Amino acid sequence: MEKLWGGILEVLRELLPEASFRVWIKPLKYMGLKENRILIACPNQFSLEWIKENYLPLFREAIKKQKLSLDVEFLVEEETINNAIVQGELPYDPTRLLGRKLSGRFTFEEFVVGECNRLAYATCWALANKNPKSPIIYLCAGTGLGKSHLSQAVGNYILKNPGKGKICYLTAQDFTAHLVRALKQDRFDEFKEKLRKGLEILMLEEVHHFAGKDFTQQELALTLDYLYDAGKIVVFTANRPPQEIERLDDSLRSRFQAGAIVRINPPDYQTRINIIRRKAEKQGIKLKEEVIDYLAQNLRGDIRQIESAIVGLVARSSLLQEPITLSLAQELIQEITPQVPSLTKDFIIDLVCRYFKVSKEDLTSKKRQRKISFSRQVAMYLCRRFTDESLQAIGKLFNKDHATVVYAIKNINKKLSLPGPTKYQIEYLCREIEEYLQPTKPINKKEIKADTGQAVSGSTRRLKSL
Numbered sequence: 206m207e208k209l210w211g212g213i214l215e216v217l218r219e220l221l222p223e224a225s226f227r228v229w230i231k232p233l234k235y236m237g238l239k240e241n242r243i244l245i246a247c248p249n250q251f252s253l254e255w256i257k258e259n260y261l262p263l264f265r266e267a268i269k270k271q272k273l274s275l276d277v278e279f280l281v282e283e284e285t286i287n288n289a290i291v292q293g294e295l296p297y298d299p300t301r302l303l304g305r306k307l308s309g310r311f312t313f314e315e316f317v318v319g320e321c322n323r324l325a326y327a328t329c330w331a332l333a334n335k336n337p338k339s340p341i342i343y344l345c346a347g348t349g350l351g352k353s354h355l356s357q358a359v360g361n362y363i364l365k366n367p368g369k370g371k372i373c374y375l376t377a378q379d380f381t382a383h384l385v386r387a388l389k390q391d392r393f394d395e396f397k398e399k400l401r402k403g404l405e406i407l408m409l410e411e412v413h414h415f416a417g418k419d420f421t422q423q424e425l426a427l428t429l430d431y432l433y434d435a436g437k438i439v440v441f442t443a444n445r446p447p448q449e450i451e452r453l454d455d456s457l458r459s460r461f462q463a464g465a466i467v468r469i470n471p472p473d474y475q476t477r478i479n480i481i482r483r484k485a486e487k488q489g490i491k492l493k494e495e496v497i498d499y500l501a502q503n504l505r506g507d508i509r510q511i512e513s514a515i516v517g518l519v520a521r522s523s524l525l526q527e528p529i530t531l532s533l534a535q536e537l538i539q540e541i542t543p544q545v546p547s548l549t550k551d552f553i554i555d556l557v558c559r560y561f562k563v564s565k566e567d568l569t570s571k572k573r574q575r576k577i578s579f580s581r582q583v584a585m586y587l588c589r590r591f592t593d594e595s596l597q598a599i600g601k602l603f604n605k606d607h608a609t610v611v612y613a614i615k616n617i618n619k620k621l622s623l624p625g626p627t628k629y630q631i632e633y634l635c636r637e638i639e640e641y642l643q644p645t646k647p648i649n650k651k652e653i654k655a656d657t658g659q660a661v662s663g664s665t666r667r668l669k670s671l
């Protein structure tokens with residue numbers, strides 16, 4: 206049957222332009238025959254839809270040319286992994302996995318490491334290799350920054366290595382739904398037993414969704430006690446640190462805080478460059494340096510956006526039968542990031558002044574009072590982290606030299622490495638800026654100030670109530 210696939214590929218190669226064949230057809234995998242259908246695995250949902258929409262008739266023609274009356278069925282590669290589980294072809298024992306299926310894509314090898322995520326990566330790697338400083342980790346980051354990727358990488362790694370312990374992967378919503386179902390069906394003890402007995406690792410995603418669910422929180426706290434006492438690995442993910450989750454019982458909060466709380470920051474320029482290169486390679490294309498640089502300059506937050514930009518570029522280039530040029534990339538970026546505000550140092554200075562209640566004049570003055578000099582250091586740190594300004598240019602903004610900026614950044618990094626109110630304050634400001642960097646939503650009527658009719662941004666509103 207490999208011959209059949211070879212024959213189909215040959216026909217498709219003749220029918221399609223070389224670039225389209227390389228981008229869309231080459232990554233497909235022949236999975237065998239099922240009844241009267243040829244099963245073909247696509248690397249992702251986007252590729253599946255694209256192929257069905259654009260190339261299905263060509264596939265049928267290519268099959269006909271093999272003198273066979275067969276149809277074709279496309280699957281996403283992850284679905285085929287599931288089929289493989291049934292046929293016992295997986296390199297691990299599927300009975301070890303409870304809860305959600307892990308994505309085969311989310312591995313340590315696929316994760317690009319940079320300054321923004323090095324600590325999270327190293328902590329998860331140590332956890333997977335059973336050599337952790339603490340068996341509990343709380344990964345905390347904004348959307349699309351790699352929390353699920355890293356937590357599932359731990360699970361995938363443990364699953365692929367010999368062992369008997371079970372791996373349970375759930376979101377907070379799954380946990381709540383299972384608990385409610387168990388209670389309704391009078392199978393509460395069974396539920397508890399399943400989560401405790403024989404479990405090697407619990408991966409619990411989006412724990413901020415436990416907010417306000419009192420009974421679920423109590424039950425989870427008891428399960429965690431059991432797992433902590435038994436020295437099991439527990440990986441939590443959330444969009445904010447435990448101390449900022451509202452309506453969370455103190456007992457659960459303290460259990461979340463029991464391990465290493467590690468933040469994943471938005472990718473810096475160099476990491477973005479590396480991610481773009483890696484994702485393009487995965488799509489089988491080599492981007493020009495100027496295109497990579499342009500994408501890295503313009504896609505700063507969510508890594509999902511980087512992924513979708515690359516898939517979009519490949520699709521456009523294939524559809525228009527044009528190479529991927531800078532102007533094609535510019536067109537695409539204009540479309541996918543139409544309303545991203547341009548972050549200026551003014552926004553950062555304004556934010557810091559409002560938050561610490563200092564004036565702009567103070568921030569740029571030579572005054573050395575503790576409150577002012579600390580606010581100035583924070584502003585310098587944020588400018589360095591969220592803008593592309595040089596150290597010298599940042600120094601100039603505050604009437605200081607570049608050595609003072611270096612000192613400020615070092616000092617703030619030191620504070621960020623220690624738990625405590627200062628760390629939380631800085632992290633809060635970082636989140637405000639990340640939120641500001643997200644594409645703006647259409648203005649909601651409620652956000653218009655009644656007295657002036659002026660629009661008030663989310664950030665401004667929150668700062669006013671601080």
Ligand SMILES: Nc1ncnc2c1ncn2[C@@H]1O[C@H](COP(=O)(O)OP(=O)(O)OP(=O)(O)O)[C@@H](O)[C@H]1O
Nearest residue numbers: 315316317347348349350351352353354355508509
């Ligand atoms: N450092 C990285 N290297 C390679 N790919 C990455 C990296 N970080 C994130 N990604 C990719 O970005 C996408 C989003 O990542 P992920 O699902 O882990 O985000 P998340 O933080 O869990 O977001 P959310 O809170 O929205 O669920 C995934 O396809 C993932 O593979």
